[in-house]
Amino acid sequence: MTDTVSQKLVLFDIDGTLLHTHGAGRRAIRQALMDELGTTDPPDGFRFDGKTDPQIIMELMTAAGHPKANDPASIDGVCNRYADFLSDELRSNELRVEVLPGVVKLLDQLSSSEHVVGLLTGNIERGAMLKLQSAGLDPAIFIVGAFGSDSPERKDLPQVASDRAAPLMGEPPQGHDVVIIGDTPADVACGGDFGARAIAVATGSYTREELEAAGPHATFDDLSDTRSVLDAVLL
């Protein structure tokens, strides 16, 4: 550790933050719902971003009037089927998974520092690994992770990640020693109760202005200005 910067746990969202799968995730969820439950398409205007996979599935089952919309076993079943379809989708569209600007360099620099790099994502763990691998990002870069498969509620995930980082950091990192980087107001908000710092990046479907309204510590158009992003992360 340096004299001036305490060791940080730096947690990245996946979709819209590290990479774009260009609809592979949505197609796979839709296929899973059709296959498992025979439900119809998402309602007009339904937003996927910022939500956990189990939350998306629960909301879509509810919208379709499915009687098991609140049944965890049914939701798990759809999640598992989704991961199977996602694997197929990503295999057939491998070249279309895009790593977003600056991500590789930022991850290189952080993972060769004393700080701990991790994931905080609404993806179920299996889906997260499939997306990273498909983008050519080594999942081993991310030493800890908190996933949609840990809780359907994103606000539960900062504590999950902190607890998992504790053996590496001596104690569970708290407050501003946890930094969450994401592309939606939900990423910014999820660490609020925990006291984490949020950094927003407008490479998803929210504008810079929409993100700033959620009150992040810093907002970037993308992650390509490595020096400025590191300065914001390690403050």
Ligand SMILES: [Mg+2]
């Ligand atoms: Mg995202």
